[in-house]
Amino acid sequence: MKRRIFVFEFITGGGLAGQPRLPPSLLREGRLMRDALLRDAAALPDVDIILLHDARLPPPDFPAHLIAVNDGDAFDAGFDASFDRALEAADAVLIVAPESDGALAALTSRVTSAGKTLLGCDTDACRIGSSKSLTARCLASADIPVLPHYTDAAALPALPGRWVVKPDDGASCDGLRLVDSVHQAAQALRPGFVAQPWVAGEARSLNLLCARGEAVLLSINHQHLAIDGDQVALAALVVGEVPIDDTYKALGRRIAAALPGLLGHVGVDVLHTADGPVVVELNPRLSTSACALHDTLDCNLLAATLTVADGGPLWRPAGAARPQRIDLTEAVDVA
Incomplete structure (x- = not known):
């Protein structure tokens, strides 16, 4: 008998069905992630x-x-009725949803409450990963370098240079504002947001495959940022462009050990500084860079996730990465 897997990608799957339009950039990324999973599924008889x-x-x-x-x-x-109908018919469920407003954690909780196999991170890991401040505290307690973060305007240190103010539960650059001084950061900081100093370094991301305290680093990706005034956007990714070394392998293992509820694909944004990688945030779900893993590493991510969810071994790359570029500027507007 075939295994029935409910794949839910929030944007293409009706998560915004009650809104008059779908945001073009989110729709493009949602389609990329959905179609990557469906292509993997098509190879599994x-x-x-x-x-x-x-x-x-x-x-x-x-x-x-x-x-x-x-x-x-x-x-x-x-x-809810459509989601429950799909959930009832499924044996296992893979959720791709935004961390904001607790959506990812809430949907994950519904899957486990229904007694279905969850092909992803558990609810507690999603809750921590959905908050930049909680993630930073969790990783820092395991002596993992993290970007400094502040939630109290009165506690901002008098550091020179630019600062970033962004939602604590936002993803990527959503809602991010770049300001010129700590004084402006204090003025912009409000409840539900964090402030971070703008640290010199190269923007990178990691694709991890996790399994309850263990992890394999699949790729290190170069992020191309576009800065326009006080706005910062992720313009493109080159997946697998940065060679993997022992420092980054160890970082992936330490992240998984610090958050043993991580399972399947996990994306990690890092800043590569003169002192090495510093974690910026963690996405406890499929992220856009994972869409290129099939072409970059011949990785069937759905199959690899099914294996670890069933208690099997972590999939490991057999050869060198073939870097793949993902441009995020193309957009399709849907009214």
Whole structure:
């Protein structure tokens, strides 16, 4: 009998069905992640995919059992019925959802409460990873270098140079504001946000494959940032461009040990400084850079996640990475 896997990607799967339009940049990234998982699934003959699908979008070009979510199904209303219908039919569930407003942790909790196999990080790890301040405290307690963060304007140190103010539960550069001084950072800081000094270094990200306290570092990626006034955006990624060394391998293992609830793909943003890598934030879910792992490493991430969720060994790359670029500037607007 085939295993029924419910793959839920928030943007393409109706998470914003009650809103008048889908944000173009989020839609592009959501499609990339959804289609990467569906391509992996198509290579697994013993798997059937159940997919929630925003009815405003064209269906994906991959075989899946679609459950349509209509534009009247707001996330807190009709959407729930569609999600529960897919959940009931599934044997295992993989969730790709934003950390903001506790969405990822809440959906993960629904999966485990239903007694289904969770193909991802547990609820506690999602809760910690959804907060930059909680993540920083957790990793710092394990002596892992983290970017300094502050939530109290009165406690900001008088450091020279630029500062960043961003939502504590935001993803990537969402809601990020770049300011010129600690004084401006103190003025911009408000509840639910963190302030961090703008530290010199190269923006990178890591793709980890985790399994309950263990991890394999799959790739180190170069992030290309675009700065426009006080706005910072991730313009492109080159997956696998940075050679893996022992320092980064050890960092991946230490992160997994500090958060043993991590399972499957985990994305980690780091700043490579003169003193080595410093963790900026952690995404306890599939992230955009993972979409290139198939072409970069011949990695079937869905198969690898199924294996570790079943208690099997971590998949390990067999050869050198073939760097792949992902441009994030292309956008499709859907009203």
